[in-house]
Amino acid sequence: MITRDIEAFLAFARELAPDFGPPTACAAFLVAPDGFRLAEQSAQDNIYMADAGAFDAQRASMQHRDLQRAISTALPTICFAGDPATPDAVFPNNVFGTAAGRYIVGRMRHQVRQREAARDDIRGFFGGVLDYAEIDLSTQPHPCELTGALVIDRARGLGFCGLSERCDEEGARLMHEAFGLRATLLFDLAPGEYHTNVVLAVLAGRAAVVCPRGFADPVVPAAIAGLYAPHAVTCSEAEHAAFVGNCIALSHETVWMSADAGEALSPLHCRRLADAGFRVETVALDAIEAAGGSLRCCIGEIY
Template sequence: MQQTTNTILMIRPINFRRNEQTAINNYYQKESDNVLPETENAKAQQEFDAYVEKLRAIGVDVIVVNDTDEFDTPDSIFPNNWISFHEKGTVGLYPMFAENRRLERREDVLEAVEAHGFKINNIVDYTSAEEENVFLEGTGSLLLDRANGIAYCALSPRANEDLFIEFCEDFEYTPVIFTANQTVNGKREAIYHTNVMMCLGETFAVICLDCIDDKKERKNVMKHLQDSGKEIIRITEAQVNNFAGNMLQVKAKDDKRYLIMSQAAYDCLSEAQIKIIEKHCAILSSSLETIEACGGGSARCMMAEVFLPKT
């Protein structure tokens, strides 16, 4: 199994704004004072287009599908939460915490991926769990070490333990379960998505170990990372707040590897951290200021990796 891919699906927003339904437990979303949703959307589109251009310039194959005006889907820019694509031609569909995010799941997105020359053999659909208020938000909740068959998951209102274990059984991953917290108004609160505090590359892992309050859980996560040959690059909770955990390694032209992150994430890294990352791969950053502030997600959330076989 490969850990990185050259093909990424991205959804260009039409009605991007701060989603009040996700703000309940996404503490990275900020209130925007007197900014019209149209202005936010226009800025998000500019950031999106510049980001896609940068990815394509290094040779990443980006499939861009436009969001639809049919529904109110302010978070459609983060497709990795509702869909995942796997090497044997399997697609995973996931149950979403916010009701308006469930409207992001669209048949024509799968059709666009197929039209791009990829083969979908079967779909594993977990979305009926929404009826029981049980959620598992795709590769936001699941961090997949595809090469070593390990799945990491920080439990939260958006990541249910039983459903995570079911996923691991279906897709043949060894589950590594823990709780990751952040300090919000002096209290420890669960981090809503695993991929905010952790990123897995082929030979390294960027992770905020300080978010894992339980020492046993922390040790267990470290052991799995070390045993699978990953160099651990530690980040701080303050850096997590600047989206330094929300990164993704991709394959560019000539098989060159890049770690993709936002400008805010890059700017908050120390020289020492950058040096360690650059031992493993190059870095590409792009400004996602509006998307991060209103959406509470960053570079990684915007990319759904495509590992499907070609037709």
């Protein structure tokens, strides 16, 4: 099922058992922020990006190493070298995604990011080292920026796909098929929002973090929160702005977000995550957040 019909989606989703696959990844991959700077093309439709003067390449590199070191305590984490020709490559989950036995290459909207999809080393790792089958969406015309645009409940095989200039309906359909999902809900993001994973996270299939202002129709975030109630966090404006919605569960017990997001997270919402069985872990990423993404954007998941 792939639909905009919220009631039909909810009726189907509520009947699903959490038996689609592992709820969290078995490993992670990163791409180093080598040549970290403002990507002017990406800035055209990413309101979270700072001005060029706010980019600190040395600090970003140090924080990225801290990120790898930290999340390696939760799961095996490898890091590929960056490339000064691809300043956005620090957010690899938009370009490369995985499902059982296969890897997917996304179609990026901007040319500066399309270069990332051609990396032989990352393709070689998935295809040659892991022996995953390839599904290459990068050469077709419809933008589909993988787990930036598509938030996945891996336990139930559910997708939540926000449409914007970074993903159209056909791109959503292609991703739905590539990840082999049971059902995907389509909805429009609010004007100015570029990726779903900035305004929505599904945590190990049993909790959700929702930023209502990021959705064009307020009915959608309310419905998603209702699906995961009582373990749903509905973010305030301040939490949204601090990237609380850009968090990720890397194990059954841990939710990871940036230090600024953790600082903005209200005590009530921290308790709500604790009630769902999660401990909040944070890493300072303010330098990387200048590029318009946060912790979840940095992490490519290996299933």
